[in-house]
Amino acid sequence: MTMASSSPPTRRPAPGGDGRLAAVFIAPALLGFVVFLLWPTLRGVYLSFTRFNLLTPAEWVGLDNYVRMVHDPIFWDALRVTVGYVLVNIGVQTVSALAIAVLLQRLTGSALLRGIVLTPYLMSNVVAGIVWLWILDTQLGIGNEIVAGLGFDRIPFLADETWAIPTIALINVWRHVGYTALLLFAGLQAIPDEMYEAAKVDGAGEWRMFWRITLPLLRPVLAVVLIMTVIGSFQVFDTVAVTTAGGPGNATNVLQYYIYGAAFGRFQFGYASAMSVALLVVLSAITVLQYRLTRAGRSDLG
């Protein structure tokens, strides 16, 4: 996990280096990078200062979009809904993924189990959304049949303002947790077995080993995985689009869904871009903050 030094292993440099050859090798990727990543990023920032409806040229309006955003109650609501989603999604996913990874490490070396936990990841968010929409259907879903069978009232999981966001968050945990667990598992592989053996000789139980060995040594990996999952989580869109379409009311109107509506429903590309910039700023801030808090750059694992 440590940053590999940027110089390759010792080689006698050819006189003059490999400039021309490197140019050929790097050209396609660099073209893609500049045209579809660097330029759109700059353009996205530029568009946020314009009024733009795709049909007429973008017109510079300065900070208008940002002023509007700050005074837009639906924007703040969308941000609040998104943060709520992220908290549930990340909280449950991190704990579950850690549990699965540790079980895969300490309980069994079964590659089959590792394959099984990854299966939901093979489906699209669209498929996962539709499947759980059916399982959780108020009248006919097997989930609600079980709820009713246990003697409770049926729960309109995706049609109720309180339940909808946590439900969508958990659907996405179901889809992604296996992949996250395998990333953590890869980090656990770097912890030498001898450490556990030594702790065992000292009479430590599994529980104590987890707190004394696994967690401290996994922390840098955990920090990186957390940053990745939080960034992914903030961009939730697909599941909302196929299950609730932002409803009921605005209960699941997550930021990305609101941005999409502004751009493709109302053709306010400038305003949509401004909100995207806001999301970008939020995500950058989170990344920097998490790096600071966890000192992810300092890793004991090679």
Added chain:
Amino acid sequence: MTGPTAVTTAPARPGSRARRPSLGRIAAWAVMGAIVLVTLLPFYWILRTALSGNAALAVDPADPLPVKATTGGFARALGLQSTEEAIAQGGSGGGLRFWRYLLNSVVVSTLITGCQIFFSAMAAYAFARLRWRGRDTVFGLFLAGLMVPAIFTLLPNFVLIKQLGLIESLLGIALPTMFMTPFAVFFLRQFFLNVPGEVEEAALLDGAGKVRIFFRVLLPMASTPVLTLAVLTYITSWNDYFWPLMVSYSDSSRVLTVALAIFRAQTPQSGVDWSGLMAATLVAALPMLALFGFFARRVVGSIGFTGIK
């Protein structure tokens, strides 16, 4: 990379050498079992629903076996039923031109995966094994690119693709990720960095040029990371929804995920064609399950932090 061999848990009391399974171990297996159940049961439920008669689902929602078993759901999803027949069985009559969407998905995912991995491998080789002025600067730029959330570039990229006149085309869907993703470049660069220098030197002494070394020596050596990346990229592009939704509006360029969401939106609020919908989701997910099943052994072991920092 294989998993560790099963470890026996520490005895409950230090000093006691109990060999019988401890309570903690039984509990851990129970948790693992529960995880497997929650993971796999939805898959069974899709199958059970897809094979049920649509009207019968409402009568018997909790039967663990298919009710009034029929393949009508699959016939509707694949557009093999006449409209009258579909409506009679509880479908919406709004069909799916399934084979068309399947082909579109295959074309887009194959195009993205093939080109992206090849170009990213070339760039990774240049970053890891070649010396040139400005290398670290360019690499730093790619590093910064990793920080830009994919979703941020979608709107500007849509504007760009529109200006290029590539809306409604499969190429338009594939282009933004066809040349590279920063992640793919990192992932492979990390591997190339770890190849011992002697391998290259030996080939150089044999008179091979650097281009040939890349194609004949390093690329074959990187088959496992390349395969892992290819499978992950294929799954990602196959499952992508947001971007293709923006770019395609008609059957000619529609991919499976978008078609599926439309199929779901077409169904009336009451009397949803659940068996047809589940059949459609199963058919859409099946190619990825097959792909993964085929390569699982090699891929599962090498998912990890080869290239992320």
